[in-house]
Amino acid sequence: MRRKLLGSFLLGFIAACILLSFKIGDSFKSPIIAQVLDRKSYISAYDGRCKNPYYVYEFLDEKSIDGSVSRYGMEFKEDVNLPNIIRSNLSDYKGSGFDRGHLCPAGDCTYSKEAMIDSFYLSNISPQVPKFNRGYWKKLEEHVRTLVTEYKRLEVITGPLYLPHNELNGNRYVKYQVIGKNDVAVPTHFFKIVRSKDRTWAWILPNEEIDKSTPFIDFEVTLDKVERVSGIVF
Secondary structure, eight states: OHHHHHHHHHHHHHHHHHHTTOEETTTEEOOOOOEEEEOSSOEEEEETTTTEEEEEEEEEETTTTSOOOOOTTOOOBOOTTSOGGGOOOHHHHTTSSOEEEESSOGGGOTTOHHHHHHTTBGGGEEEEOHHIIIIIHHHHHHHHHHHHHHHSEEEEEEEEEOOEEEOTTSOEEEOOOEETTTTEEOOSEEEEEEEOSSOEEEEEEESSOOOTTSOGGGGBOOHHHHHHHHOOOO
């Protein structure tokens, strides 16, 4: 079911990757722009330049969030399924001041130990401001799980953004911090898209502390907006 729902979304992206890896002549291949990772709990496309996912896709139903598997004792780990040259490692986050923020939340993976383990790969992680990760981001993740109980089946797509800002000289710049020896990019914002059979929600949130009393509607945007700023057509 998960792959059936995902098919139309990934078809264009994967087709593009295939086209970009066709053989030139008899011995050369053009570059592969994204690594697609198919895991028990999610499917993602990985951005080797920023050492973050482009996006992480989940299919959620009531069984997904009604398990008993705990995250207790789980450890973050480097993703050895990625080429070494483009992956992040644990030392990148050490002393950085940023949390290792899940894009596919551990709370969505309680139905399976394998799914829970998969959620701790660094390829599912982005640097997040601690008070954001443990505060409003967690609140939004919990909100999505309440939507599952109401709508029964949902597609959830989550990813980082690097958005421009205005500076005093009147120009606009895209500027973000990097951490660790692998220059892991710190996103300025994150998006989350949730789709039921009949409805779509989309949010863009800044990677900073947010008052937990702020209503979700303050960050709600159109799907077109997320597509425009992410460069991904959903």
